[in-house]
Amino acid sequence: MKGALQAASEFFESSPKSKAKFISPDITKPVRYDCSNDGLSKSRSLLKHYAHPLDEWIHFWPQEPPSYREKMGKYAVEIRRVALDILDAIFQSLGLHQAYIREKLEQGMQFLAVNSYPQSTKPGVTVGLAPHSDYGFITLILPSCPGLEVMEHHTKSWKTVLQPSDAIHVHVGDHLEVLSNGIFRTLVHRAVLHSEKNRVSVASIHGFPMDEKVKSAGELVDEEHPKLYRESSFKDFLDFLLSRRNNNESYIESLRISTI
Numbered sequence: 146m147k148g149a150l151q152a153a154s155e156f157f158e159s160s161p162k163s164k165a166k167f168i169s170p171d172i173t174k175p176v177r178y179d180c181s182n183d184g185l186s187k188s189r190s191l192l193k194h195y196a197h198p199l200d201e202w203i204h205f206w207p208q209e210p211p212s213y214r215e216k217m218g219k220y221a222v223e224i225r226r227v228a229l230d231i232l233d234a235i236f237q238s239l240g241l242h243q244a245y246i247r248e249k250l251e252q253g254m255q256f257l258a259v260n261s262y263p264q265s266t267k268p269g270v271t272v273g274l275a276p277h278s279d280y281g282f283i284t285l286i287l288p289s290c291p292g293l294e295v296m297e298h299h300t301k302s303w304k305t306v307l308q309p310s311d312a313i314h315v316h317v318g319d320h321l322e323v324l325s326n327g328i329f330r331t332l333v334h335r336a337v338l339h340s341e342k343n344r345v346s347v348a349s350i351h352g353f354p355m356d357e358k359v360k361s362a363g364e365l366v367d368e369e370h371p372k373l374y375r376e377s378s379f380k381d382f383l384d385f386l387l388s389r390r391n392n393n394e395s396y397i398e399s400l401r402i403s404t405i
């Protein structure tokens with residue numbers, strides 16, 4: 146965990162030229178650096194890269210700092226193991242057929258969002274990353290210091306996530322809401338700037354393979370519990386992002402089946 150945070154900080158501190166290599170308007174790129182700070186990223190630089198299967202993607206990752214691939218690669222493998230264990234427990238709690246889901250997760254997507262936020266220069270709350278929910282089943286976040294806030298479901302108010310050292314924060318994403326047919330709810334969250342220091346975080350997002358549709362599990366749909374969401378894949382999610390540009394609809398809202 147220390148190695149991942151160190152690799153993240155050193156990447157953002159590396160020369161503008163070495164980071165610029167990864168800048169691309171194409172959001173489907175397996176590695177992409179974005180420091181444009183508009184829309185979602187109010188004040189954040191982002192390095193996003195695919196991480197599973199590691200052998201397929203690691204040679205696209207940054208080589209600056211020289212230890213980046215080794216440190217972030219080690220973290221990616223370990224955090225995926227934790228994520229799959231947590232997902233196993235979640236699916237078990239829902240009474241779902243494990244083998245099918247396990248198999249899809251084995252081949253599934255993992256990507257890392259490596260984030261960097263400057264220290265806040267103004268007093269009061271300054272948002273670095275605007276409110277959003279994540280697309281996958283679960284997200285595991287490793288931050289260098291506090292700054293994450295989550296929208297509590299029942300009060301609709303922001304709660305600061307306490308950040309004991311060496312702790313990983315885990316939250317539910319859109320596709321777990323779909324798969325569980327609304328039993329697990331996606332979590333809206335945002336990142337605020339720290340008043341005294343720069344902050345980095347590494348978010349690891351886990352889902353099914355790129356083209357695999359996620360739908361509400363058959364075991365959780367019956368006459369009393371109608372299907373609440375349309376099925377979709379990671380690819381559909383990317384298409385949604387590309388087509389959305391002009392409105393603020395969230396992905397999960399776009400999947401909801403109207404009951405009226």
Ligand SMILES: O=C(O)CCC(=O)C(=O)O
Pocket residue numbers: 258260274279286288292293334335336345346348
């Ligand atoms: O920096 C954080 O704590 C949150 C990052 C995040 O929400 C994301 O990368 O999707």
Ligand SMILES: [Fe+2]
Pocket residue numbers: 277278279284334348
């Ligand atoms: Fe997020």
